[in-house]
Amino acid sequence: MARADATKQQQTVTKRRLVIIASLTAVVVGFVLFSSYGVLSRYSHERHVEALQYEQQQLREREDSLRAVIKILRTDTVTLERLARERYGYVRPGEEVFIIRRDSQP
Numbered sequence: 001m002a003r004a005d006a007t008k009q010q011q012t013v014t015k016r017r018l019v020i021i022a023s024l025t026a027v028v029v030g031f032v033l034f035s036s037y038g039v040l041s042r043y044s045h046e047r048h049v050e051a052l053q054y055e056q057q058q059l060r061e062r063e064d065s066l067r068a069v070i071k072i073l074r075t076d077t078v079t080l081e082r083l084a085r086e087r088y089g090y091v092r093p094g095e096e097v098f099i100i101r102r103d104s105q106p
Contacts, residue, residue, distance in 0.1 A: 084090040
């Protein structure tokens with residue numbers, strides 16, 4: 001009988017150990033996955049960084065194209081004159097401006 005009690009007590013201790021180990025493992029896995037330093041948070045931050053890098057690249061390309069336009073406007077007087085005529089209605093002395101209006105109805 002003493003042996004049966006000892007075996008039963010040993011099984012109870014083993015079950016307790018398994019429950020404690022499983023609980024600690026669940027806590028550690030939960031921390032690794034869901035904490036602010038966890039895997040899911042890191043994944044989210046990496047996606048955000050990639051989006052910002054893409055936006056940065058787009059802005060750099062736009063900046064380059066705007067710099068090219070500025071360079072053209074500073075150096076090319078023909079382009080500058082064309083833009084002044086189109087946007088602001090400038091004319092040279094002696095030129096006549098013809099405004100053509102189209103009827104909206106056929």
